[in-house]
Amino acid sequence: MKNLLVVLASSAYVSAAVLWNGRFQDYSTSADFDKWSWSNQIGSYQTYIYGNLHGETASSWLTLGSGFKNPATTSENQGIKIKINASSTWNGGPMLRTELLPQTTNSLSGHLYFHVSLQIPTVNPPDPAYEHQIVFWEGHFADIKYGQLSGQNGVADTLQVISGGKSIWSVTPVKGTWYNFILETGSPGGLWVSTGSNALTKVYTGSLNGNGGTDWHIGALRLPLNGVTQQITETDIFYSGIYVEDSGPTTQP
Numbered sequence: 709m710k711n712l713l714v715v716l717a718s719s720a721y722v723s724a725a726v727l728w729n730g731r732f733q734d735y736s737t738s739a740d741f742d743k744w745s746w747s748n749q750i751g752s753y754q755t756y757i758y759g760n761l762h763g764e765t766a767s768s769w770l771t772l773g774s775g776f777k778n779p780a781t782t783s784e785n786q787g788i789k790i791k792i793n794a795s796s797t798w799n800g801g802p803m804l805r806t807e808l809l810p811q812t813t814n815s816l817s818g819h820l821y822f823h824v825s826l827q828i829p830t831v832n833p834p835d836p837a838y839e840h841q842i843v844f845w846e847g848h849f850a851d852i853k854y855g856q857l858s859g860q861n862g863v864a865d866t867l868q869v870i871s872g873g874k875s876i877w878s879v880t881p882v883k884g885t886w887y888n889f890i891l892e893t894g895s896p897g898g899l900w901v902s903t904g905s906n907a908l909t910k911v912y913t914g915s916l917n918g919n920g921g922t923d924w925h926i927g928a929l930r931l932p933l934n935g936v937t938q939q940i941t942e943t944d945i946f947y948s949g950i951y952v953e954d955s956g957p958t959t960q961p
């Protein structure tokens with residue numbers, strides 16, 4: 709009995725590991741995002757995907773502030789407003805993009821819990837007529853998306869999680885409400901969701917068809933619609949509470 713307790717206690721201790729912390733308290737101003745480069749990989753995020761055709765910098769598109777975080781989160785003093793506009797073409801591509809990726813030496817792969825909270829704001833929300841990929845791995849095994857999916861018909865004003873080509877959770881998002889997610893990679897895998905200050909609960913159990921990895925994009929990627937040139941003013945999405953842990957999961961946002 710005594711040995712069992714020791715084992716339980718030590719495994720509980722190990723379970724606290726945060727493998728990568730993307731909370732924004734280590735950034736004092738958004739200009740800190742401009743310090744990252746391929747030859748100077750500092751900070752918690754890689755910042756190389758943003759409209760740069762007119763000399764813009766990462767901080768042209770990223771704004772930190774206490775108003776951009778889930779107010780229920782006490783472990784972080786600020787969140788981020790990620791912006792795109794008609795100048796957000798990156799490397800000349802047809803998509804409008806501003807994205808952050810983890811800067812870490814950890815592989816972030818295995819049975820892990822990827823935490824992210826996001827809000828569709830009341831001001832400058834995304835246009836539901838367009839598909840927006842707002843959290844995704846480059847391999848697209850599990851994506852959080854907003855808007856009409858490219859090439860499909862249906863209800864456009866939808867926030868959903870798509871894995872293995874099918875929607876595993878969806879809502880008509882309430883603008884100004886924080887949606888908290890945990891993407892559980894590896895096996896068994898699954899999806900945890902809540903809003904506001906509510907504890908996250910598992911709403912889907914099953915493989916997300918992927919093992920995680922560091923090529924994890926947080927931000928706004930808007931697809932073209934029927935190949936038409938995009939004329940938009942400003943679209944914003946807010947994010948906070950971004951980190952990866954190896955067990956648990958922590959269910960408080």
Ligand SMILES: *[C@@H]1O[C@H](CO)[C@@H](O)[C@H](O)[C@H]1NC(C)=O
Pocket residue numbers: 764768769793794795941
């Ligand atoms: C688009 O955003 C960029 C970066 O903030 C800014 O420099 C540019 O003036 C904006 N374009 C318009 C048309 O508002």
